[in-house]
Amino acid sequence: MLHPVTQKIVQLFESHGNSMYGGEAVTQLEHALQCGALARANDASDELITASLLHDIGHLLHDLPDDASDNGIDDRHELLGETYLSEHFKLAAVEPVKLHVQAKRYLCATAPGYLETLSEPSKISLEFQGGVMSQTEVADFEKNEFYKEAVNLRRWDDLAKDPYLISPTLDSFINAIETSLK
Secondary structure (H helix, E strand, O other): OOOHHHHHHHHHHHHHOOOEOOOOOOEHHHHHHHHHHHHHHOOOOHHHHHHHHHOOHHHHHOOOOOOOHHHOOOOOHHHHHHHHHHOOEOHHHHHHHHHHHHHHHHHHHHOOOHHHHOOHHHHHHHHHOOOOOOHHHHHHHOOOOOHHHHHHHHHHHHHOOOOOOOOOOHHHHHHHHHHHEO
C-alpha cells in the first residue's frame, strides 16, 4: 500500500504530467523521469533521486499556463515545491528542490561556459530568476549544506530534456520516494 503522499504525487503526474515542460520538447513527466534516472545512474542517495524526480513539482501545483516562463512570469516553482515537500519529506530531499534554480545562477557564475550550454528557455528564465549570481551570493549559496546536491541536481535537470529518450516508469521510483519520507 502506497503512502498517501506518494499516491498524491502519482496523481499529480497523472493529471498534470503530460503538460509541456516550458519551451522544451518534453513533458513535465518525461523531464522528471529523465532527471530522476540521471540521479539514479550517478548513484545518488534516495533523497537526491527523489529531489531530482520532484524538483519541478511546483509546476504541477499552480494553475499558470505551460508557457508562463516564456512570457516572463516567474512561477516560483522551486518555492512551491519546497513548501509542499517540506511537510512530508526529509530535508535532504527538500533542500535541493528549493535550491535548484539558485544552482543555475551559481553555475553561471562559477562554471566557465555553463551559461552557453543552457537551452533557450533556461536562458530566458535565468533573467527573471535573478540572473548570474554575484560573488557575495556565491559565497552565501556555498554555506548551505546541500549546495553540492543542488548543483548535481541542476546538471541533471539541464540534461533531462531529450525527447527521444525512453525513460523508466514512475513506479520504478516509488521505493526512493517512500524511503525519503519523514
